[in-house]
Amino acid sequence: QVQLVESGGGLVQAGGSLRLSCAASGRTLSRNAMGWFRQAPGKEREFVGAADYDGTNTFYSDSVKGRFTISRDNAKNTVYLQMNNLKPEDTAVYYCAQSRSIMWSTREYFYDYWGQGTQVTVSS
Numbered sequence: 668q669v670q671l672v673e674s675g676g677g678l679v680q681a682g683g684s685l686r687l688s689c690a691a692s693g694r695t696l697s698r699n700a701m702g703w704f705r706q707a708p709g710k711e712r713e714f715v716g717a718a719d720y721d722g723t724n725t726f727y728s729d730s731v732k733g734r735f736t737i738s739r740d741n742a743k744n745t746v747y748l749q750m751n752n753l754k755p756e757d758t759a760v761y762y763c764a765q766s767r768s769i770m771w772s773t774r775e776y777f778y779d780y781w782g783q784g785t786q787v788t789v790s791s
Contacts, residue, residue, distance in 0.1 A: 675688050679788070708758075764780060
C-alpha cells in the first residue's frame with residue numbers, strides 16, 4: 668500500500684510561484700511514473716503533467732506547458748511540481764498520483780494511488 672501526501676499549496680498572487688511536493692510512504696516510487704492532476708471548482712479533474720519513473724521524460728498539458736515543471740527525487744521518495752507565472756485559472760486542488768507502471772499516462776485510469784490533494788489559489 669502506498670500513501671501519497673501533497674504539500675506546498677496556498678494562496679499566491681497572479682504571476683507568483685509555488686512548489687508542490689508529493690511524498691510517498693509504504694513503497695518506493697522509483698519503479699513508477701508519477702502524475703499531477705488538478706480539479707477546479709465545478710469542473711472535472713484534469714491532467715496537468717507527468718514524469719516517467721526516473722524523471723528523464725516529462726509531459727505537460729498545453730495549459731501549463733512552459734510554466735510548470737515536474738521533478739522527482741527518488742532517494743527521498745518525493746515528486747515535485749514547480750509552478751511559475753501562476754494564473755487565476757490555475758486555481759484548483761492539485762493531486763499527485765502513482766502510475767501502475769514506469770510509463771505515464773494522461774488518463775486517471777492508469778494511476779493506482781492518489782494523494783488527498785492540496786489547494787492552490789491564485790488571486791488576480
